[in-house]
Amino acid sequence: MSLPSYCPKCASPLTTVHDGGRDRPACSAEDCRFVHFGDFSIGCAGVVTREVDGELQALLVQRAQDPFAGAWQIPGGYAEHDELVSTAVEREVHEESGIVATVSDVVAFRHALAGNMGGPSTNIYMIFRLDYQSGDTQADGVEIAKAGFFTMAQMSDMKGVQGLSRWGIEQTLNSQRGTGLSVDRTDNRSEVPGWQLFGLTS
Numbered sequence: 001m002s003l004p005s006y007c008p009k010c011a012s013p014l015t016t017v018h019d020g021g022r023d024r025p026a027c028s029a030e031d032c033r034f035v036h037f038g039d040f041s042i043g044c045a046g047v048v049t050r051e052v053d054g055e056l057q058a059l060l061v062q063r064a065q066d067p068f069a070g071a072w073q074i075p076g077g078y079a080e081h082d083e084l085v086s087t088a089v090e091r092e093v094h095e096e097s098g099i100v101a102t103v104s105d106v107v108a109f110r111h112a113l114a115g116n117m118g119g120p121s122t123n124i125y126m127i128f129r130l131d132y133q134s135g136d137t138q139a140d141g142v143e144i145a146k147a148g149f150f151t152m153a154q155m156s157d158m159k160g161v162q163g164l165s166r167w168g169i170e171q172t173l174n175s176q177r178g179t180g181l182s183v184d185r186t187d188n189r190s191e192v193p194g195w196q197l198f199g200l201t202s
C-alpha cells in the first residue's frame with residue numbers, strides 16, 4: 001500500500017500519529033482530524049435464479065474487458081461510498097444483465113486483503129441471493145459481452161466460469177431462501193436513512 005503525503009481533505013502535509021496500536025499518516029492541520037487508516041472497498045454480486053421447465057437456472061454475465069475478459073461470473077461490482085450495498089447489487093445486476101431483481105439475503109462473503117483477490121484495496125465481497133422480478137437478459141456490449149440464465153449442467157460445459165461465482169450459485173441453490181442473512185425490513189429499525197441491518201430477522 002502506498003501511503004499518501006498530503007491530506008485528502010485539506011491538502012496539508014501529513015505527519016505520523018500513533019493511533020490504535022500503530023503509526024499512521026495523519027493531517028498536521030490543527031482543525032483537521034484526518035487519519036489514514038488504509039484503503040478499503042466493498043464489492044457485491046448477486047445470484048438470481050429462475051425456474052424454466054422445472055429446472056433452476058442462474059444468471060451469469062461474460063466479461064468483455066480485462067482483467068479476465070471472456071470469463072463468466074455472477075453480475076456485480078463495487079458499492080459507491082454513499083450507496084447501501086443492497087442498492088449497489090440491485091443496480092449492478094440491472095446494469096450488467098438487464099434483469100430487475102431485489103435482494104433477499106446474504107449467502108456468503110469473502111474478505112481479501114489488499115494485494116490479493118481484493119485488488120488494490122482490502123475488500124469485502126458480499127454474495128447476495130436476489131429475487132427475479134422482471135426483464136430479459138441484455139448485455140451492454142461494453143463491459144459485458146453476454147448475459148444469460150444457465151443450469152449447473154450447462155455451466156459445467158462452459159469455459160471460464162469463475163470458481164467463486166459457481167460456489168455462490170451452489171450455496172444459493174442448496175439453501176432455502178431467507179436462510180442467509182436477510183435484509184431487516186422491520187419498520188422501527190430500518191427507517192434510519194443510510195444504514196441497513198442484516199440477519200436480525202428470521
Ligand SMILES: [Zn+2]
Pocket residue numbers: 007008009010011012027028029032033034
Ligand atoms: Zn487535513
